[in-house]
Amino acid sequence: MMNLPNKLTILRVCMIPFFVVFMLMDESWTNWIALAFFVVASLTDLLDGYLARKYKLVTNFGKFMDPLADKLLVCSALICFVELHAIPTWVVIVIISREFLISGFRLIAADNGIVLAAGIWGKWKTTFQMIMIIVLIADIPGFYIVEQILIYISLALTIISLIDYLYHNKDVLKEKK
Helix, strand or coil, X not given: CCCHHHHHHHHHHHHXXXXXXXXXXXXXXXXXXXXXXXXXXXXXXXXXXXXXXXXXXXXXXXXXXXXXXXXXXXXXXXHHHHHCCCCCHHHHHHHXXXXXXXXXXXXXXXXXXXXXXXXXXXXXHHHHHHHHHHHHHHXXXXXXXXHHHHHHHHHHHHHHHHHHHHXXXXXXXXXXX
């Protein structure tokens, strides 16, 4: 039977297509609906993790799907921003590349029976990415400088978190004898 945290993760994934449709519609009011979808989806991420830990409902499905759902949500938003010319393509490529690298790294670790937890820099990266996405979707007049600062803080945290993650988990790449 599927527990509540896992149902929330599935709900987050199911919300992504609706979020994308509203993001890419050419009406000003649809941004607010996209923003609502993004915020609710982001809150399900906080809630599912909290519930899973508090009530000891952590499952292998949740360990796999929760980070995947987060990546799908964030990457979907970033790709929409490229289409809308709200963020430079090269920034999105760097951010998405980091996610692929870390996912590959986690697969290697899992193959060796190692579960790699997110570090503090990764948590900061995710927090700033979520804030950046919310501010970009809201598209508040006069916030251009704030938007640009958030984009480049998110980019810097993406790179820092990648370096930190690889440094602290470099033994994963060593061949076992």
